[in-house]
Structures are given as structure tokens and as C-alpha cells.
Amino acid sequence: GESVGLHLPTLSVQEGDNSIINCAYSNSASDYFIWYKQESGKGPQFIIDIRSNMDKRQGQRVTVLLNKTVKHLSLQIAATQPGDSAVYFCAETPGYSTLTFGKGTMLLVSP
Amino acid sequence: DVKVTQSSRYLVKRTGEKVFLECVQDMDHENMFWYRQDPGLGLRLIYFSYDVKMKEKGDIPEGYSVSREKKERFSLILESASTNQTSMYLCASTVVGGRLGGYTFGSGTRLTVV
Numbered sequence: 110g111e112s113v114g115l116h117l118p119t120l121s122v123q124e125g126d127n128s129i130i131n132c133a134y135s136n137s138a139s140d141y142f143i144w145y146k147q148e149s150g151k152g153p154q155f156i157i158d159i160r161s162n163m164d165k166r167q168g169q170r171v172t173v174l175l176n177k178t179v180k181h182l183s184l185q186i187a188a189t190q191p192g193d194s195a196v197y198f199c200a201e202t203p204g205y206s207t208l209t210f211g212k213g214t215m216l217l218v219s220p
Numbered sequence: 221d222v223k224v225t226q227s228s229r230y231l232v233k234r235t236g237e238k239v240f241l242e243c244v245q246d247m248d249h250e251n252m253f254w255y256r257q258d259p260g261l262g263l264r265l266i267y268f269s270y271d272v273k274m275k276e277k278g279d280i281p282e283g284y285s286v287s288r289e290k291k292e293r294f295s296l297i298l299e300s301a302s303t304n305q306t307s308m309y310l311c312a313s314t315v316v317g318g319r320l321g322g323y324t325f326g327s328g329t330r331l332t333v334v
Binding site for chain 1 (some may be wrong): 327
């Protein structure tokens with residue numbers, strides 16, 4: 110079937126490499142940010158979040174960096190595995206409003 | 221394990237049909253959302269609901285309506301399906317404020333209108 114990955118920026122890495130996925134957000138008032146992972150045929154799944162009073166947050170093999178000055182968010186995945194292959198979305202919200210999603214980046218991990 | 225369940229994974233409907241997409245969540249979440257996802261366009265918000273019988277238009281509500289008669293169920297209705305509504309439809313829910321981990325999504329319904 111048609112893939113949500115069509116027309117997306119793609120990052121191709123080798124297994125074991127570190128991956129960095131970037132996101133430019135649009136609303137300077139946004140104060141809460143989330144990264145989602147979407148595997149083929151599934152809905153997006155929460156990976157990690159960060160609030161605007163932080164510039165870095167670490168999870169298991171993932172780190173999110175926030176640069177509010179240039180409105181930039183990045184997701185770092187350490188020791189990338191084939192199971193990390195998916196589309197990754199950032200999302201932002203100001204206050205308690207609805208989330209606004211980025212268009213996504215496809216990560217392809219080769220064994 | 222908490223869940224958002226969408227009743228159908230794949231649907232094929234004819235132009236002009238009335239289509240119902242059902243979504244149920246078991247997390248007692250107040251907020252529920254319907255998005256469509258298209259290649260190159262990302263996730264676009266159609267409608268959302270903050271409470272039973274309440275609904276708010278999202279960014280692309282035209283051609284759609286919603287119903288929330290019970291807290292756990294949020295239905296998306298295509299009044300008269302058209303080919304440009306062929307898409308992946310995603311339902312999501314979250315607690316009030318939605319700041320604790322964001323949204324929980326269903327697996328999606330891929331709708332094809334012929």
C-alpha cells in the first residue's frame with residue numbers, strides 16, 4: 110500500500126551508527142515538544158518529550174535537544190538498530206493547545 | 221496496556237457513500253482527536269473533542285463531521301465520501317492538557333474512496 114514515507118526527507122544509516130534527526134518548529138510560543146516514531150502500518154508512538162525550560166533530555170538510547178533561539182529540535186538515537194527504521198515526527202504546542210506536527214523524516218537503517 | 225482502537229484497518233467505499241470511522245479508548249481520556257495523514261502533508265487535524273457532546277473544528281473540517289456521545293468513543297463521519305478523502309485516518313486521545321506524553325494514537329484506518 111501507499112507509504113506515509115513518500116516525499117519525506119530520508120536519513121540512511123548503518124546499524125550501530127548514531128542518528129540525528131532534525132526538526133524546525135514554527136511557533137515561538139511553543140513550550141512543549143514531543144518526538145513520535147511511526148512504523149509502517151502503525152500509528153505514531155511517543156518516544157520522548159521536552160519542556161521549554163530544558164535544553165536537553167535523555168531517554169533510553171535517545172536524546173532530545175532543544176534550541177529555542179533558532180526554534181530547532183533534534184532527536185539523537187545512539188547505536189541505531191534495524192528496528193529503529195521508521196518515520197519520525199516532531200510535535201509542538203503552546204500552552205494547552207492542540208499539537209502541531211512536523212512532516213516527518215524517514216530513518217532507514219541498514220544491517 | 222492502554223489502547224486506542226480503530227474499528228477498521230482498511231475500508232473501501234464508493235463516492236457519495238456515508239462513511240463512519242469509529243474510535244474507542246480505554247484510558248478515560250477527556251480529549252480525542254481525528255487526523256488524516258497524507259504523503260508530503262503530515263498529520264492534519266480534522267476535528268477534536270474535549271468532552272462528551274463537545275466538538276471543535278481542526279484545520280481541515282470540510283466534508284467531515286464527528287460525534288461523541290460517550291467519553292470513550294469518538295466517531296468521524298464522511299457525509300458524502302469523495303475521492304479526495306482517500307487517506308490514512310488516525311484517531312488519538314490524551315488527558316486534559318495533553319502534556320504528559322502527548323497523544324496516544326490508534327493504528328489507523330486506511331480509507332480508499334473509489
